[in-house]
Amino acid sequence: MAIDRGKSGELAEIGEFGLIKRITAEAKIKNESTLKGVGDDAAVLNYPGKRVVVSTDLLMEGIHFNLVYVPLKHLGYKAVSVNVSDICAMNAIPRQITVSIAISSKFTVEAIDELYAGIHLACGHYGVDLVGGDTTSSLTGLTISITAIGEADEADLVYRSGAKPTDLLCVTGDLGGAYLGLQLLERENELFRLNPTVQPQLSGYDYILGRQLKPEARVDMREIFKSLNVKPTSMIDISDGLSSEILHLCEDSGVGCRLYEERLSFDPQVQKMAEEININPLVAALNGGEDYELLFTIPVQDHDKVRNHPDITMIGHMTKKEEGAVLVTSGGVQEIPLQAQGWNPLKND
């Protein structure tokens, strides 16, 4: 499972400018809005009549990823997905990204090629252009910083702040897989560490591994909303866990929420892995994070429009602020206040 980080020195041989040429050679421009990509002091973009949408993320080795079990190509792909997901959460179209990396001399040119192979793969998949970035050295691990830029008509933009009481709360796809995929990787890595002759047991878990290692941003939802003639009143992507994201929508919209446990269904692999590590899959969905699905609200009148769509599940509804944000357990037995128990990066070290 270990990754070959290669012989020291190779990167120094090709130097910064050599590395930049190598990693940008594949950066083919696909969007009309990209007038000038890599190669100058700044990229130049053109968005006549559109709003420009900008989001950024910083990924640190040892905090956001572990190169012992995360292949660099997957990491590159995921780093792009995470940022594109933020653009999707605005109901905008992703168009450009900048990618900055800091690497130590432990990395070979081939390792960086792998990382960028994943980045270019994601750029191709999402139709975004790599238009700039920075490459520098690090005294320790790998750092990746990505900024994503997208466009939207003003009328199409969806903020976190537009939910109204009685709006229906919906989510795309299914939840909990990314967190349980990570638990699986960490368990097998720990077993391997204790006994290097043990081969990791990953078969039968391809779905949750894929959710963790190669998440897909929901670039498809913008068109789906259009085809259903639905415009969400508020939207956010699920990076920190369902609880935390619901609370964001509630706070920014000034509303409360009732989330129904019985509305959440789980993939069989999510159920199986949750059972193996003795947790309720609901906990993985609420607090796990990294699913990169979209959480959104729609007017209650739009109920019938989304009811039968296979990518959309109605999981609750918004309420008045005074009613708070609560989880209603199956059968309506209990009402438990939602808490942001999501990932707190400042408590991890």
Next chain:
Amino acid sequence: MAIDRGKSGELAEIGEFGLIKRITAEAKIKNESTLKGVGDDAAVLNYPGKRVVVSTDLLMEGIHFNLVYVPLKHLGYKAVSVNVSDICAMNAIPRQITVSIAISSKFTVEAIDELYAGIHLACGHYGVDLVGGDTTSSLTGLTISITAIGEADEADLVYRSGAKPTDLLCVTGDLGGAYLGLQLLERENELFRLNPTVQPQLSGYDYILGRQLKPEARVDMREIFKSLNVKPTSMIDISDGLSSEILHLCEDSGVGCRLYEERLSFDPQVQKMAEEININPLVAALNGGEDYELLFTIPVQDHDKVRNHPDITMIGHMTKKEEGAVLVTSGGVQEIPLQAQGWNPLKND
């Protein structure tokens, strides 16, 4: 000289969302183009009829800065300047920045406040809005990633690629100060390390210290070019050293260059410090970097327009590509090929 990085745990107490609220409280919107700043999945910008210009930089503790002698407030200011400088090098107007940081729990809330005090000071000085970012934890040092966004009319943009043979090569301000300021800080830090009772001797060097610790991006040049009725044919900012930047202009424009040693003059503090460490101040200008002045070319017919401007020095002229890029030493004695001996971040570790 050491900085107080404080007691462990304080940051964990306020958490990520608490920290974000704290550091964005001062983020007042100044630009019409900023429709939505911090607080959603992405910022929303509006640039009707303009080109959007985007640049990004990644700064790593131990590579780009040493917190033993760089105050956090200065670091915040400089991190913004470095990015704004790239926007200036396109002859564009800086409008927004995103700031992502990774910090270890060694940092106190007060230390982060200091860093952001510098960031906000720079935002005020340059008239840019802080519109987004990411805060996360780091296993080791401080990481700062900034993306700057600006605007320009298409007709005003200046690329690296427009220089013609016979164009005059010009530079703003003076060079070498930032590099020699760093040498001074490192020398005094080393003396202090060897004997902590020795106080650092920094008096009389305020200019070069300022050049290193608090560089200013040349946001003024755009208006100066306008008032002189001059549009540079190519431009780049001096981050890596004059040699390296001249070679960029030559390569991207397909021209050669003759740089005249006798055209470069140096600040008395630059001369004094260079003497103390036994180097030619020319070397600091050519290979030192971090001066964040603008290097640009203008048509030879514009000679008289810039001749008497106190902020502009003509230091050479472009030639045909075949003639190469050379330094002509004082009195025309020698012609030395320019080499990119600038900072190679991949050789430092």
